[in-house]
Amino acid sequence: MDIEVQKRTNSTDNQVSVEETPPSRTEKRAAKTRNKLLNAALAVFSELGVDAATIDLITERADLGKGTFYRHFSDKYDIAGELVEQAIDHLVGRLREMEDDPMASLEDVLEHFLNAHYAFFRHHQDEFVLLFQGRLLLKLERQSTERMEAPFAQYLEEIEAQLTPYLGERKVDLVRVRRLACAVAGFVFGFFSFAMIGMEPEDIATSIKPLRQSFVKSLSLFLTQ
Amino acid sequence: MDIEVQKRTNSTDNQVSVEETPPSRTEKRAAKTRNKLLNAALAVFSELGVDAATIDLITERADLGKGTFYRHFSDKYDIAGELVEQAIDHLVGRLREMEDDPMASLEDVLEHFLNAHYAFFRHHQDEFVLLFQGRLLLKLERQSTERMEAPFAQYLEEIEAQLTPYLGERKVDLVRVRRLACAVAGFVFGFFSFAMIGMEPEDIATSIKPLRQSFVKSLSLFLTQ
Amino acid sequence: MDIEVQKRTNSTDNQVSVEETPPSRTEKRAAKTRNKLLNAALAVFSELGVDAATIDLITERADLGKGTFYRHFSDKYDIAGELVEQAIDHLVGRLREMEDDPMASLEDVLEHFLNAHYAFFRHHQDEFVLLFQGRLLLKLERQSTERMEAPFAQYLEEIEAQLTPYLGERKVDLVRVRRLACAVAGFVFGFFSFAMIGMEPEDIATSIKPLRQSFVKSLSLFLTQ
Amino acid sequence: MDIEVQKRTNSTDNQVSVEETPPSRTEKRAAKTRNKLLNAALAVFSELGVDAATIDLITERADLGKGTFYRHFSDKYDIAGELVEQAIDHLVGRLREMEDDPMASLEDVLEHFLNAHYAFFRHHQDEFVLLFQGRLLLKLERQSTERMEAPFAQYLEEIEAQLTPYLGERKVDLVRVRRLACAVAGFVFGFFSFAMIGMEPEDIATSIKPLRQSFVKSLSLFLTQ
DNA sequence: CATGAATGAGATTTCATTCAT
DNA sequence: AATGAATGAAATCTCATTCAT
Numbered sequence: 040m041d042i043e044v045q046k047r048t049n050s051t052d053n054q055v056s057v058e059e060t061p062p063s064r065t066e067k068r069a070a071k072t073r074n075k076l077l078n079a080a081l082a083v084f085s086e087l088g089v090d091a092a093t094i095d096l097i098t099e100r101a102d103l104g105k106g107t108f109y110r111h112f113s114d115k116y117d118i119a120g121e122l123v124e125q126a127i128d129h130l131v132g133r134l135r136e137m138e139d140d141p142m143a144s145l146e147d148v149l150e151h152f153l154n155a156h157y158a159f160f161r162h163h164q165d166e167f168v169l170l171f172q173g174r175l176l177l178k179l180e181r182q183s184t185e186r187m188e189a190p191f192a193q194y195l196e197e198i199e200a201q202l203t204p205y206l207g208e209r210k211v212d213l214v215r216v217r218r219l220a221c222a223v224a225g226f227v228f229g230f231f232s233f234a235m236i237g238m239e240p241e242d243i244a245t246s247i248k249p250l251r252q253s254f255v256k257s258l259s260l261f262l263t264q
Numbered sequence: 265m266d267i268e269v270q271k272r273t274n275s276t277d278n279q280v281s282v283e284e285t286p287p288s289r290t291e292k293r294a295a296k297t298r299n300k301l302l303n304a305a306l307a308v309f310s311e312l313g314v315d316a317a318t319i320d321l322i323t324e325r326a327d328l329g330k331g332t333f334y335r336h337f338s339d340k341y342d343i344a345g346e347l348v349e350q351a352i353d354h355l356v357g358r359l360r361e362m363e364d365d366p367m368a369s370l371e372d373v374l375e376h377f378l379n380a381h382y383a384f385f386r387h388h389q390d391e392f393v394l395l396f397q398g399r400l401l402l403k404l405e406r407q408s409t410e411r412m413e414a415p416f417a418q419y420l421e422e423i424e425a426q427l428t429p430y431l432g433e434r435k436v437d438l439v440r441v442r443r444l445a446c447a448v449a450g451f452v453f454g455f456f457s458f459a460m461i462g463m464e465p466e467d468i469a470t471s472i473k474p475l476r477q478s479f480v481k482s483l484s485l486f487l488t489q
Numbered sequence: 490m491d492i493e494v495q496k497r498t499n500s501t502d503n504q505v506s507v508e509e510t511p512p513s514r515t516e517k518r519a520a521k522t523r524n525k526l527l528n529a530a531l532a533v534f535s536e537l538g539v540d541a542a543t544i545d546l547i548t549e550r551a552d553l554g555k556g557t558f559y560r561h562f563s564d565k566y567d568i569a570g571e572l573v574e575q576a577i578d579h580l581v582g583r584l585r586e587m588e589d590d591p592m593a594s595l596e597d598v599l600e601h602f603l604n605a606h607y608a609f610f611r612h613h614q615d616e617f618v619l620l621f622q623g624r625l626l627l628k629l630e631r632q633s634t635e636r637m638e639a640p641f642a643q644y645l646e647e648i649e650a651q652l653t654p655y656l657g658e659r660k661v662d663l664v665r666v667r668r669l670a671c672a673v674a675g676f677v678f679g680f681f682s683f684a685m686i687g688m689e690p691e692d693i694a695t696s697i698k699p700l701r702q703s704f705v706k707s708l709s710l711f712l713t714q
Numbered sequence: 715m716d717i718e719v720q721k722r723t724n725s726t727d728n729q730v731s732v733e734e735t736p737p738s739r740t741e742k743r744a745a746k747t748r749n750k751l752l753n754a755a756l757a758v759f760s761e762l763g764v765d766a767a768t769i770d771l772i773t774e775r776a777d778l779g780k781g782t783f784y785r786h787f788s789d790k791y792d793i794a795g796e797l798v799e800q801a802i803d804h805l806v807g808r809l810r811e812m813e814d815d816p817m818a819s820l821e822d823v824l825e826h827f828l829n830a831h832y833a834f835f836r837h838h839q840d841e842f843v844l845l846f847q848g849r850l851l852l853k854l855e856r857q858s859t860e861r862m863e864a865p866f867a868q869y870l871e872e873i874e875a876q877l878t879p880y881l882g883e884r885k886v887d888l889v890r891v892r893r894l895a896c897a898v899a900g901f902v903f904g905f906f907s908f909a910m911i912g913m914e915p916e917d918i919a920t921s922i923k924p925l926r927q928s929f930v931k932s933l934s935l936f937l938t939q
Numbered sequence: 940c941a942t943g944a945a946t947g948a949g950a951t952t953t954c955a956t957t958c959a960t
Numbered sequence: 961a962a963t964g965a966a967t968g969a970a971a972t973c974t975c976a977t978t979c980a981t
Contacts, residue, residue, distance in 0.1 A: 065943065065981075068945090068980095069943090069944060069945095072944075088315070090313065090315030093971065093972085094972070094973085095970090095971075103945080103946085104945060104946040104947060105946080105973090106947060106948095106973090106974080106975080107945055107946070108973095109972095109973065109974080110943095110944065110946095114972080114973085191458070214463070214467055214471070217467075217471075218459075218463075218467075218474075218475060221458040221459045221471070222455055222475055222479075224454065224458045225453070225454025225457060225458045225459070226447075226451045226455065227454070228450070228454045228458075229449065229450025229451055229452070229453045229454025229455070230446055230447055230450030230454070232450060232453070232454070234443075234446045242439055246443040249486060250447055250486060252486070253483065253486035254482055256482050257478035257479055257481055257482030257483075257485075258478065258482075260478045260481065260482075261475060261477075261478035290961075293961075294961070297961080297962085318953085318954060318955085319954075319955065319956085323964095328962075329963035329964055330955095330963075330965095331956095331957085331958085331961095331962065331963050332961080332964095334956070334957085335962075339955075339956090514960070515959095515964065515965070518960095518965070519964090519966095522965075522966080538765070540763070540765030540766065543949085543951085544950075544952090545949090545950075545951095553966075553967085554966060554967040554968060555951095555952090555967080555968065556952090556953080556954080556966070556967050556968060557965080557966055559951095559953080560964095560965070560967095564951080564952090565951090641908070664913075664921070667917075667921075668913075668921040668924075668925060670908070671905050671909045671921070672901070672905055672929075675903070675904025675905030675907060675908045676904055676905070677900075677904070678900070678904045678907075679900025679901055679902070679905070679907070680896050680897055680900030680901065680904070681900070682903075692892075696889070696893040696896070699936060700893060700897055700936060703932035703933065703935045703936035704897075704932055706932055706935070707928035707929055707931055707933075707935075710928045710932075740940075743940075744940075747940085768975060768976080769975075769977085770975070770976090773943095778941080778942085779941055779942035779943055780942075780943060780944095780976095780977090781940095781941065781942050781977095781978085782941055782942070782943095784976090784977070784978085785941075789976075790976085
């Protein structure tokens with residue numbers, strides 16, 4: 040019934056088979072369709088917001104039948120969840136690019152963070168907007184927001200993971216790191232969000248630079264004080 | 265129907281008041297109803313988000329008939345706009361509290377900003393969430409968001425107004441001030457938003473303090489450099 | 490939200506008020522609408538069956554808007570449940586007509602039963618068909634059929650109540666009475682159902698008579714043996 | 715559309731057999747698939763009812779592709795029709811078991827009928843439920859129920875055929891026999907249907923016995939009077 | 940023969956809005 | 961001014977059916 044269900048086919052041969060079952064033609068077609076839907080949905084969500092979007096708009100944009108949507112996703116929030124996960128993966132991917140550079144100073148890492156976020160904001164604006172909207176699912180009543188919450192938590196954890204080494208010998212203070220992560224994430228997302236009201240895209244680009252310097256300095260100060 | 269009679273009743277009023285006719289009983293009742301609606305809507309919006317909220321939910325919570333809603337507001341977004349304006353007024357009010365203190369240093373002002381935001385976040389959480397949602401209506405397609413956009417612009421302007429005096433004799437650099445305003449607003453809103461994922465309320469309270477110091481320092485640095 | 494919710498209005502005055510709150514104009518209108526829907530649904534259900542019926546068909550027949558349906562009932566099965574209860578009430582009402590006649594013999598009562606069922610079949614054919622369909626909801630998986638089951642149980646109980654006095658001094662044998670009730674109900678419903686295949690309406694009318702005699706005799710025999 | 719193509723396939727068969735070509739491998743496979751579908755459908759229909767059943771549910775249960783269904787049956791009602799025919803065949807088969815016993819009395823035959831129905835109810839409960847549902851397709855509006863109607867007519871005819879010899883020398887009164895058939899069928903189906911509400915399976919088993927005696931007596935009386 | 944992804948007609952359901960009282 | 965029953969446009973969702981592989 041659900042397409043994502045993995046075929047357990049070659050489970051019968053417990054031989055060397057590592058290949059994970061090569062996708063059949065049909066499976067490939069399905070995957071393509073699924074991607075068309077994801078792309079269309081991302082576009083629609085970032086233009087209109089998740090709530091205002093309709094299945095019709097999505098499938099129309101994907102040039103697919105309405106029923107096809109329901110073969111692949113159970114509803115609007117299902118596909119939105121998938122997109123948020125995807126976007127967070129992209130963002131975390133960028134954050135990791137510099138990981139494991141043993142020569143990097145704390146300031147280098149912080150600067151890298153801001154750069155990575157900025158690059159993400161520039162090159163995946165749709166995903167940025169979606170993430171920001173996802174954050175908006177910030178409702179006091181926690182409902183079934185779990186699906187949405189998890190990726191963000193993962194994102195904060197990534198930031199923490201990279202910052203922890205710089206905490207020095209002192210006992211790792213979890214709360215302190217979390218604060219830092221929130222500060223970074225909050226600053227970046229918040230800044231871009233407000234920047235979209237008051238500035239032209241080019242101004243945003245040039246604005247981020249000087250702010251970055253002082254922000255890096257203050258965070259660094261905070262962390263090591 | 266019988267209410268119009270009251271208006272006439274009012275004319276018997278032997279007061280001199282020529283201009284600002286004091287609110288009649290009817291008017292007072294209407295104002296009360298209007299407030300019930302505003303309060304109910306704020307609660308519903310912050311719980312479910314503006315899009316997921318329904319008129320039914322609002323009037324039910326206000327314990328009023330559905331038709332009554334339309335007597336006071338034209339639709340959901342009308343009342344939301346009113347609430348956003350109200351919330352921004354609250355926030356700006358707090359920001360202004362220290363205004364016109366000629367002795368205040370830049371760092372004092374910045375610190376006051378962060379304090380004011382924090383107090384607002386603590387004591388008007390519903391309004392904070394609503395504002396954040398408003399910001400989240402961050403859609404690429406700018407639609408009739410004007411009503412929503414305006415209060416935020418006003419808010420940025422207030423920040424700018426307070427910071428401008430500290431720019432020194434150099435030519436007022438509008439873009440620089442705007443950057444600063446975005447940085448402040450973005451940091452605060454963003455931080456609280458992410459903090460809500462990763463921390464307990466008490467932790468948020470204690471977290472903001474040390475961050476504030478370094479943030480103030482870095483902003484101050486940035487501004488005067 | 491739900492219309493059926495009783496106004497608890499005069500609960501404040503615990504005085505003589507027995508009147509049950511006289512229905513307001515609005516309430517009367519709502520009740521009328523509700524009845525229009527019930528009538529339309531009964532017609533549609535008996536013509537097409539509950540499953541094949543659509544909300545559209547019902548509201549169209551009732552000459553009402555589609556949304557109106559949902560003000561009064563939560564879905565098709567809700568209104569069907571209400572109709573089944575109503576029909577069982579009618580049928581039980583007929584069964585009770587002779588109740589409390591102390592002179593009646595067992596055979597009189599049994600004969601009365603068959604007459605009552607026949608009259609019900611003749612004069613409330615729609616309801617008969619609906620009840621029969623309800624019985625057909627006979628699915629092995631007992632789901633939320635409770636709503637449907639209950640009225641039928643009530644019906645069997647009514648039959649049992651009337652037969653119990655004739656059990657004589659011997660210990661009341663619950664199973665025996667239940668058997669009898671099922672036999673009566675099954676015979677009547679089943680007979681009419683099959684009769685609809687093989688006979689013209691007039692033939693059914695004349696057929697029931699001789700069968701009734703022998704059936705009454707045999708049931709009476711069974712009960713007292 | 716239908717499998718009639720198979721006939722040609724058979725021609726590859728190098729046997730001389732001109733008439734009754736033995737089933738080829740392909741035919742056997744097809745027959746097996748068809749049976750899997752019939753079994754699955756029977757289970758689903760009796761659990762959910764014919765209307766609530768979906769092709770998906772059936773093919774899933776049969777562990778077959780959805781397209782396969784359409785190779786064998788034209789739609790849900792097609793396969794339901796086939797199942798009803800099958801079930802009636804089973805039931806009629808049981809009815810015939812005692813046929814042609816020249817020594818049997820009318821009461822013997824009637825008793826045999828009730829036994830046969832009871833055995834069918836016990837051992838083919840799914841089919842019983844399906845038949846009962848079929849009977850429930852009792853809608854005032856006679857539609858294309860023909861396919862469904864026919865097997866039931868056949869069933870009544872079988873009953874009539876067995877009873878006719880006992881009508882004595884008097885002119886065969888068709889209506890009288892039909893009445894009888896309806897009485898038998900209605901009683902049995904109706905009784906079991908209601909019994910399913912009010913009794914445990916074991917009680918049903920023991921209940922049918924004493925009822926049978928009096929019912930046989932009364933029917934016999936009616937028939938010969 | 941078998942498959943299951945894709946389809947879209949049609950059913951269900953929600954909810955903003957009107958309007959008579 | 962307040963009400964809430966009625967409405968229907970628009971959204972969601974289901975499922976029988978087709979068709980390329």
